[in-house]
Amino acid sequence: MIMLKKTSRTFYIPINRLKEGLKEAVAAAYLCMRAIDEIEDHETLADDVKVELLNGIHVAFESKDVVTESQRLLFPYRDILPDVTMRIHEWALLCPPTVTDVVYLNTSKMAKQMAEWVHVSWNIRTEEDLDGYTYSVAGMVGEMLSEIWFWFDGTKSDQEKAVAFGRGLQAVNILRNRKEDLERGVDFFPDGWGTKEMIKYTRRNLKLADSYIVDLKGGPALDFCKIPLTLAHATVNLIAAGGNKLTRDAVMKLVGSIN
Structure with missing residues (x-):
C-alpha cells in the first residue's frame, strides 16, 4: 500500500477501502500494470530496449516461475528502472492464488501489446x-x-x-x-x-x-x-x-x- 500511494493518489483511495482478499487482488493487478507502464513511458530507455523488456515480461508472466524470470530480465536495468517496476515479482506474489491466472494473463497480454505500440512509435x-x-x-x-x-x-x-x-x-x-x-x-x-x-x-x-x-x-x-x-x-x-x-x-x- 505504501508503493500504491506513491504511484497513484487516484487508485490508492479506492483500493485501500476494499475488503481483504479483494484488496490484495486489485492492488497486485494495479501494481503489475503500473510496473510495465513505467517501462513503456520511460524517458531515457531506448525503444528497442523497451520492446525487449515488455516482451520479456509477456513471457515471464506466462512462465511457471514469474519471480525468477522477471528478476533475471530486469536486473541489468536496476539502476534505471523505478522501484515499482523492479519489484514486479513482489506484486505478482501478492495476488491471491485463486485469481493469479486472471492477473498474470492480463499483465502478460498488456505487456505484449505495449511492446507492439512502442515498436510502431505509438503511430x-x-x-x-x-x-x-x-x-x-x-x-x-x-x-x-x-x-x-x-x-x-x-x-x-x-x-x-x-x-x-x-x-x-x-x-x-x-x-x-x-x-x-x-x-x-x-x-x-x-x-x-x-x-x-x-x-x-x-x-x-x-x-x-x-x-x-x-x-x-x-x-x-x-x-x-x-x-x-x-x-x-x-x-x-x-x-x-x-x-x-x-x-x-x-x-x-x-x-x-x-x-
Whole structure:
C-alpha cells in the first residue's frame, strides 16, 4: 500500500477501502500494470530496449516461475528502472492464488501489446488506432477488473462497458498529459484532432462507464469504480474549461462527496 500511494493518489483511495482478499487482488493487478507502464513511458530507455523488456515480461508472466524470470530480465536495468517496476515479482506474489491466472494473463497480454505500440512509435492516425491503443493500456484493465469482481463475489458486468470504463480513464490521462507527451515526441491524438475532439471521445466513453457502474448494483466493485470515474468526469470538465489537473484538496472534496 505504501508503493500504491506513491504511484497513484487516484487508485490508492479506492483500493485501500476494499475488503481483504479483494484488496490484495486489485492492488497486485494495479501494481503489475503500473510496473510495465513505467517501462513503456520511460524517458531515457531506448525503444528497442523497451520492446525487449515488455516482451520479456509477456513471457515471464506466462512462465511457471514469474519471480525468477522477471528478476533475471530486469536486473541489468536496476539502476534505471523505478522501484515499482523492479519489484514486479513482489506484486505478482501478492495476488491471491485463486485469481493469479486472471492477473498474470492480463499483465502478460498488456505487456505484449505495449511492446507492439512502442515498436510502431505509438503511430495513431485514426480513431480506430486510438481505440486500439486505449484498449491495450486501459480497456484491458476494465476487462480484468470485471473478471476480478466475478471471482470475488460473483458480480457480473458488461465487458464492452468495462472496456469503456478503462478507455475513458485513459483518454482523460491523454488529455491531461498532452503537453508532456508532445515534448517527448508522442502524439496520441488522431490526425486532425484537437482538444475538442478528444474531449468528445473521452465523454462518450465515460458515459458508457457511467452505465457500467450502474449495472454493478452495489457492493465493493461499485464502491471502487465510483471514485476514479468521479475524478475522471471532474478532470475532463476542468480541461474543457481551460484547466488541467485537480488539486489535492479538490480530489479529497470529491471523494468525500461520493456516497
